Amino acid sequence: MRFVSVRNMARWIGATGHERIISALVDDLEADFRRWPEFTKSPRFAAHSPLGVIELMPANDREHYAFKYVNGHPSNPGRGLQTVTAFGVLADLDSGYPVFISEMTLLTALRTAAVTGLAVRHLAPVGATRAAFIGAGSQSEFQALAVRAETGIDQIAVFDVDPHAGHKLRGNLAPLGFEVRVAASAEDAVLGADIITTCTADKANAVVLDDAAVRPGVLVNGIGGDCPGKTELDPRTVQRARVVVEFEPQTRIEGEIQNMAPDFPVTELWTLLDSPGAARARPDEVVVFDSVGFAVEDFTALRHVARAVLGTPFEEHIDLVAEPDDPRDLFGMLPAPMPVA
Amino acid sequence: MRFVSVRNMARWIGATGHERIISALVDDLEADFRRWPEFTKSPRFAAHSPLGVIELMPANDREHYAFKYVNGHPSNPGRGLQTVTAFGVLADLDSGYPVFISEMTLLTALRTAAVTGLAVRHLAPVGATRAAFIGAGSQSEFQALAVRAETGIDQIAVFDVDPHAGHKLRGNLAPLGFEVRVAASAEDAVLGADIITTCTADKANAVVLDDAAVRPGVLVNGIGGDCPGKTELDPRTVQRARVVVEFEPQTRIEGEIQNMAPDFPVTELWTLLDSPGAARARPDEVVVFDSVGFAVEDFTALRHVARAVLGTPFEEHIDLVAEPDDPRDLFGMLPAPMPVA
Numbered sequence: 001m002r003f004v005s006v007r008n009m010a011r012w013i014g015a016t017g018h019e020r021i022i023s024a025l026v027d028d029l030e031a032d033f034r035r036w037p038e039f040t041k042s043p044r045f046a047a048h049s050p051l052g053v054i055e056l057m058p059a060n061d062r063e064h065y066a067f068k069y070v071n072g073h074p075s076n077p078g079r080g081l082q083t084v085t086a087f088g089v090l091a092d093l094d095s096g097y098p099v100f101i102s103e104m105t106l107l108t109a110l111r112t113a114a115v116t117g118l119a120v121r122h123l124a125p126v127g128a129t130r131a132a133f134i135g136a137g138s139q140s141e142f143q144a145l146a147v148r149a150e151t152g153i154d155q156i157a158v159f160d161v162d163p164h165a166g167h168k169l170r171g172n173l174a175p176l177g178f179e180v181r182v183a184a185s186a187e188d189a190v191l192g193a194d195i196i197t198t199c200t201a202d203k204a205n206a207v208v209l210d211d212a213a214v215r216p217g218v219l220v221n222g223i224g225g226d227c228p229g230k231t232e233l234d235p236r237t238v239q240r241a242r243v244v245v246e247f248e249p250q251t252r253i254e255g256e257i258q259n260m261a262p263d264f265p266v267t268e269l270w271t272l273l274d275s276p277g278a279a280r281a282r283p284d285e286v287v288v289f290d291s292v293g294f295a296v297e298d299f300t301a302l303r304h305v306a307r308a309v310l311g312t313p314f315e316e317h318i319d320l321v322a323e324p325d326d327p328r329d330l331f332g333m334l335p336a337p338m339p340v341a
Numbered sequence: 342m343r344f345v346s347v348r349n350m351a352r353w354i355g356a357t358g359h360e361r362i363i364s365a366l367v368d369d370l371e372a373d374f375r376r377w378p379e380f381t382k383s384p385r386f387a388a389h390s391p392l393g394v395i396e397l398m399p400a401n402d403r404e405h406y407a408f409k410y411v412n413g414h415p416s417n418p419g420r421g422l423q424t425v426t427a428f429g430v431l432a433d434l435d436s437g438y439p440v441f442i443s444e445m446t447l448l449t450a451l452r453t454a455a456v457t458g459l460a461v462r463h464l465a466p467v468g469a470t471r472a473a474f475i476g477a478g479s480q481s482e483f484q485a486l487a488v489r490a491e492t493g494i495d496q497i498a499v500f501d502v503d504p505h506a507g508h509k510l511r512g513n514l515a516p517l518g519f520e521v522r523v524a525a526s527a528e529d530a531v532l533g534a535d536i537i538t539t540c541t542a543d544k545a546n547a548v549v550l551d552d553a554a555v556r557p558g559v560l561v562n563g564i565g566g567d568c569p570g571k572t573e574l575d576p577r578t579v580q581r582a583r584v585v586v587e588f589e590p591q592t593r594i595e596g597e598i599q600n601m602a603p604d605f606p607v608t609e610l611w612t613l614l615d616s617p618g619a620a621r622a623r624p625d626e627v628v629v630f631d632s633v634g635f636a637v638e639d640f641t642a643l644r645h646v647a648r649a650v651l652g653t654p655f656e657e658h659i660d661l662v663a664e665p666d667d668p669r670d671l672f673g674m675l676p677a678p679m680p681v682a
Binding site for chain 1: 344346347348351352354355356358359360381383386388390392393394395397399401403406408410412413414417418420421422423424426428430432434435436437438439442444446447450478479480481482483506509513516517518659660661662663664665667668669670671672673674675676677678679680
């Protein structure tokens with residue numbers, strides 16, 4: 001079984017280039033979103049516990065099956081652990097054999113950024129020049145790269161309740177040509193911004209940005225609200241916006257719209273890809289991309305990496321699936337048990 | 342992350358002994374079934390396709406989370422592949438970190454046998470001396486070992502539509518002290534048997550044993566019927582039997598009782614463990630153990646192996662989960678992207 005370790009994923013990303021991968025993933029996501037009805041889809045399967053959630057996210061088309069294991073434990077960093085870790089597996093649908101396993105902690109960061117990139121490509125106001133980010137945690141640099149990949153914007157403002165986090169982001173992005181302003185508040189950060197991305201990690205119904213600070217016509221990417229009881233946006237913002245989602249049944253459970261009525265109108269992103277400008281009825285309409293992360297996106301990311309590393313030094317092989325000489329004789333694959341005397 | 346490969350699983354089984362592991366697993370299963378209400382349980386998540394099914398089976402208690410990936414593709418052997426392959430993962434519930442990954446193709450064979458062992462321990466007629474098996478595929482030798490581990494029975498009869506399969510089973514089991522009669526029909530095989538185990542693989546509503554051949558008072562372990570549209574027993578047998586299941590909501594979907602009315606009465610196995618003899622109202626009552634395989638059993642098996650191989654040469658380590666120095670700085674874990682000139 002083909003295997004991409006954390007170390008090899010990091011090396012592959014370094015050798016290929018972060019932005020180049022994110023751009024390629026945006027293209028792959030667009031291709032898979034355009035064939036959306038071909039996928040077997042379901043909301044992810046979540047095991048909630050007092051400190052977090054563990055999720056399994058499967059999706060398949062007619063050839064491949066993929067799933068991701070991912071956790072979300074907001075208190076982990078206080079114990080020196082990451083909030084989110086992940087790995088994923090690709091399988092052949094006709095045989096059921098798993099064929100590829102990969103770390104996905106790093107890959108999920110790239111694919112989550114690429115999903116924002118796809119939203120920016122289709123939902124951002126025309127002529128956007130400034131971007132703001134609320135939350136400067138693990139996901140923030142990747143989000144900034146995705147926004148730049150689609151718009152060229154490299155002047156950004158950021159706010160995080162932890163000032164150290166904002167400076168970490170500036171330190172990471174400045175060498176890449178970004179001008180990063182570390183803002184004193186969320187409202188300060190979004191001044192003049194055309195694209196606002198919220199990516200915070202609290203497991204709570206938080207309001208990280210007052211609705212009054214959201215200007216007409218902007219795009220708000222709500223990335224951090226992604227499980228029951230975990231939202232980020234001011235419900236007034238959601239209420240007045242055109243809300244775009246990935247997969248409605250899952251977003252009703254996990255997204256910002258869990259705070260809205262069950263029939264609150266939403267639009268699935270894949271339906272907008274063929275109609276440029278369809279996201280906004282009027283130029284001053286606020287669009288909220290209520291992103292929670294969906295299994296088809298991990299399917300896309302896994303297939304991308306599986307293709308990209310094939311035959312390169314970035315993949316190894318592990319012995320995870322039994323291959324007996326005679327498939328009907330699993331017993332014969334084992335060392336002979338002690339015969340009876 | 343700790344890792345048990347196929348090769349190491351086979352070596353561990355060989356070094357420890359098949360029957361010894363099955364016996365230990367029966368004890369561990371009994372311990373976990375006795376604390377059944379402590380588990381978070383759900384029917385498994387199945388992706389059906391024309392040639393088979395791929396399933397994810399999660400379960401957790403308050404400390405650990407486990408899931409198994411498993412496929413079932415009955416036409417695989419015709420292409421030199423196994424019907425079933427599997428692997429599984431154990432995680433720490435409080436951190437969400439996966440800590441152990443293991444092959445489970447071999448391990449599932451042992452745990453499936455051990456589940457039968459647990460059923461035999463509690464549901465077999467008193468003084469059982471003869472066992473019969475319908476189906477001599479991958480699972481059959483393990484089933485025979487489990488029945489012997491609990492009852493001492495080593496005189497068995499077997500029938501398979503493929504005569505070669507019955508002889509394979511005899512060849513594998515004779516050196517272990519079994520007397521194996523390869524029968525000419527299912528009805529011939531079960532003559533005089535007290536314990537009948539059906540473990541066939543067809544994805545169909547088959548009848549592998551006519552009801553007229555099922556004597557009063559026997560235990561029928563129905564192992565092979567385990568997904569929608571895949572059953573083995575004569576509905577008349579199920580209708581007149583006391584039916585014992587693992588987890589009712591899943592068995593309603595996957596078990597023999599999918600052919601019965603939705604309110605057909607069943608008893609969950611865990612409720613019978615404290616009451617010896619509770620399985621039968623009368624000695625001549627037929628008991629059907631309608632086994633489909635449940636996630637808690639994989640949880641038990643994974644924890645058993647994780648404990649057993651700790652610190653031994655049977656485990657390795659793989660680099661599947663990222664461990665950045667600063668958990669908030671995933672970006673900083675990557676090689677520095679090319680700075681802007």
